Amino acid sequence: MRRKLVAGNWKMHGTLAENTALLASVVAGAQGLNCDLAVCVPFPYLAQAQLALSGTPVHLGAQNLSEHAKGAYTGEVSASMLKDFACAFVIIGHSERRSLYGETDAMVAAKFVAAQAAGLTPILCVGESLQERESGVTEAVVARQLDAVIAVAGIAAFARAVVAYEPVWAIGTGLTATPAQAQAVHAFIRARLAQHDAIVAAGVVIQYGGSMKPSNAAELLSQPDIDGGLIGGAALVADDFLAICRAA
16 A cells, blocks of 8 residues: 655755754654655755654655766755655755746656666656646647656566656645546546556555645645655645645
8 A cells, every 4th residue: 555655855945944944843743654754955964854854753854866976066966865864855846947948858868867866756747737737738748758768777676766746826826626637637647657567556656736735735635646745835834735735
């Protein structure tokens, strides 16, 4: 049976002082929860988070990485560097990386491979914009994003990966997909993977990443193919994040 995974994406937020309080509260509230937890922090705070989370049930993750192992890539961070800080997870292909920084499906696939080569678990983000949803091409967009990774990494790689469905139109807008809308796309993702390997598809954790919060978490997480959440704004408030974890 798939175990729920709730991962906080802090995005570009945090200070040393704020992080100390937030991490301490999350660690204290994580004790005894029957789900997996992770926080994905900005690069400058990896050392702080590593120290705070060591020996706790909360895993550490990063928000991005380079597809390159090393070299003359000023400003980039490699997978092996993330492993040095005991990262377990790394977010790959977040909608903000795709839309704001021009990451292509091919780049996302290369980053997915680089993450796994270093022993990290990629959280692969897929999802459609509002225009794409209104045009009725949600499944085509999600299929294209998945297929690009399958073509490079192979379907077996998804046994060591997480998929996060992000309806781009529901991130930071206050809008949220209904549980039925979210479940439909999660089921499509699992079915798409099952076309290649039904066993891998049945085991892969698929998170919902569109404005999950304490008020809607239980209903979303009760859907049969929603296996957790990739949490943005609510991950910056310990009580909210932990409430979602309890729902999971």
